[in-house]
Amino acid sequence: MTRTGGGALTLSEDDRGPGARRIGRLVALLLVVALGVGGWVGVRRAIDSFTPAQCEVRASGQSFTWAPDQASNTAVITAIAIRRGLPPRAATIAIATAIQESKVRNITYGDRDSVGLFQQRPSQGWGTVEQIMNPEYSSNAFYDALIKVPDWQNADIAHAAQEVQRSADGTAYAQHEGKARVTASVLAGYSPAGIGCRLEAPTTAGSASAVADLISQDHGLTARVEGDTVVLDAQTSEQAWAVGAWGVARAIDTGVVRVSVGDQQWSRSRSSSALTWHSADSTGLSTRVVIALR
Template sequence: MASSQRGVRALGCLVVLALAVGAGLGAAYLMGRENGNIAPSALEDRCILTAAGDSVTLDPEQAHYASIIVGTAVRRGLPARAGSIAMATVYQESGIRNLDYGDRDSLGLFQQRPSQGWGSPSEVRDPWYATDAFYDALVEIDGWQTGDINDVAQAVQRSGYPEAYRQHEPNARIIASVLAGRSPQGITCAVRDDAPGDPEGLAASIEKTLGIAVDPGSAIAADPGDDNTRWALAHHAVANAGRYGVSAVQVGDRRWTRSDGSAPAWQPSEEPTDGVVISFR
């Protein structure tokens, strides 16, 4: 009888231990996903960005903010390097999340502090405002075009962890290259979001982010002129496919077609387009 009771108690302890370990692993996973250290799995909605044979995976929320951050550099006529510096910064500061909390009064993607003159709390949580504020400060840094990315980011942010941006440089470079249009066919997304097509919403995002005015209709057709800008526009649409109900994006003779739950590759098209054509659900 006593032996049986000990066995029951031992089993109970094992169950409690297993639950505790499971809860701990779950919390660690969620924390890693929140801070950007753990990429979404193949079972989750995700965007895969590839440049020069290397890839990085973001979830749709991160891809949305990344498209704004790098796209704003395109609008301002800044080189892809500016986007690399900005992306290394937001990776470290927020995990590419628009946080409503932070150290002391830090907020938003860049964890900018209203008390330090970055803007009001609502402004620094506006991704377009916050990104413009970052670039305004960046271009005032001597040698930012050629200096070490970590050191330039630190000169802007003045972080208590001055070497922390360095670890994010490889991923930041990939994201900036793709979303600035320097790596054609460089993004694909797997999204299950059943949001209806929203050409007006995407057109507004394109103009606000990239500075390219497009006419929304059942589809969006635009030719911004040069190849880099065409691909920046196309990649912006793919990165936000779930948000705006995008079904396909075509640039010339290359076409990306959304396939719910999978991340399809760009494919040849037998009907080339002039510029970029974006279709909706």
């Protein structure tokens, strides 16, 4: 053994046996790994903090992103189609139209007196400005016109949209078909667990009764309020996933923090983990939807 200048005992390399040297190397390796993992966690947290809030829809091997307010508006558009008994194609046409007209944002301006998601004009009989600025009203107005288009179910999306909108360039709607189709499939419940949203925590607590009222308004379904949760026992798997996807898409407006459909759960977070659903304790019913506000 040798001593330091201060008199403390130290082990020289020659004093340590093979076992001690192996342990030392292992400790060093573990420290490097720990620092690497910690560094990666830090990097991921930094990425999450700088990545804007967003939603993602996925179906048939395709994925598309939406800003949270856009996702919420597509949820309303799709829910109204479902409530009216229209097929997902109707929602696809409506979403493609809204992308072209307003980027699916409920704007208060446009060409001449056009306003809202579909840029409907009060002077052309679409309703008052106040009515058109209500997404449920404007969606219903769009579908009222769409179902009057001959053979709209089989027509090209651009043709069907143009027959409703009568815009300057009716071919422009076609470019949005892919994104609209995937979004409608997810929000209509045909692509389970196909939507996630990375969001900040709510600044104020949401209201379970307000969410139940919105489900009634958009989907025409009656959900029950149990404390800070809203529970809906759907009639079909598609209906359950439609309401579950709606709950995620509208979380930016409602303050929803968790949505469960059967044994799958989405949890609100700024992390990229909030873009997907995860296994959760099963309710025992694959068609039960539980939307939590706390």
